[in-house]
Structures are given as structure tokens and as C-alpha cells.
Amino acid sequence: MNERLPTQLVVAAMLRRTNDAGGFGVVLAKGDPQAGAVLVVARARGGPVRLLERGIGPDGRPxxxxxxxxxxxxxxxxxxRSRDPDLWVIELDGADSERLAAESLDVD
Incomplete structure (x- = not known):
């Protein structure tokens, strides 16, 4: 059985880690607290926006x-959001936002 932490805990950890690293993190839209997907709006200190989410890579791994x-x-x-009301949208602004998102979402 593959057990994951509830999404609300993963999001809270991601925001806390971003803030602890000197960045800024905020919830733009709340989704399902237990099993909602997470879309990360990542910025590197106000730079261009990148949208990141957990998925299956070309090698078949998360x-x-x-x-x-x-x-x-x-x-x-x-x-x-209109197609998936359970989707969380999180904005992370910091130098390590992509790395922190990957670690928090437990992907390589």
C-alpha cells in the first residue's frame, strides 16, 4: 500500500521550508485537504513563472x-481549477523553490 501524507500537511511543509530558506510561499487556492493535487507556481526571486506539478517522467518514475x-x-x-476543484495552487518565490517543491512532493 502506498500511503501519502494528506495534501494539506505537504503544502504546509512546503510553505514552511520555503519561508525558512528565506523565500516566500503562499496558498493561492485550496484544494482537497486529503488527496488534492498540487500545482506549484515557482519563481526565482521575482523572475519568470514556472508551473510545476507531480507527474510521471519519461522514465516512468514520479x-x-x-x-x-x-x-x-x-x-x-x-x-x-475549473476542471479540478480539488487542486491546490501554491506560489513559491525563492532561490530554491523548484528543489523545495520536488523534495516536499517526494519526487526525484
Missing amino acids: GLIDATPADDPDSYIARR
């Missing part, structure tokens, strides 16, 4: 997938 659209990220987030 990984952090870059879901950044070619068009407007805000409209992509709105579309995703």
Missing part, C-alpha cells in the same frame, strides 16, 4: 513536471 504554458499562466491555472 517526477516534477514543468507544466508552464506557452500562453498566459493565469488562464492555465484558471482552466485547471
Whole structure:
């Protein structure tokens, strides 16, 4: 059996680790507290936005997938939330936001 921590605990840990590392983390939209997916809006100190989420990589193992659209990220987030109301949207702004997201979501 593959047991995961509830999403609300994973999100809280991700925000805490980001803030402890000198970055800034905030919940933009809450999803299902137990099993919602997480979409991370990652910035490197105010730089360009990257949208990251847990997915299956090309090697078949769980990984952090870059879901950044070619068009407007805000409209992509709105579309995703309209199709999946259980989706959490978290913004992390810091030098290590991608690494902290990968570690918190338990992906390589």
C-alpha cells in the first residue's frame, strides 16, 4: 500500500521550508485537504513563472513536471481549477523553490 501524507500537511511543509530558506510561499487556492493535487507556481526571486506539478517522467518514475504554458499562466491555472476543484495552487518565490517543491512532493 502506498500511503501519502494528506495534501494539506505537504503544502504546509512546503510553505514552511520555503519561508525558512528565506523565500516566500503562499496558498493561492485550496484544494482537497486529503488527496488534492498540487500545482506549484515557482519563481526565482521575482523572475519568470514556472508551473510545476507531480507527474510521471519519461522514465516512468514520479517526477516534477514543468507544466508552464506557452500562453498566459493565469488562464492555465484558471482552466485547471475549473476542471479540478480539488487542486491546490501554491506560489513559491525563492532561490530554491523548484528543489523545495520536488523534495516536499517526494519526487526525484
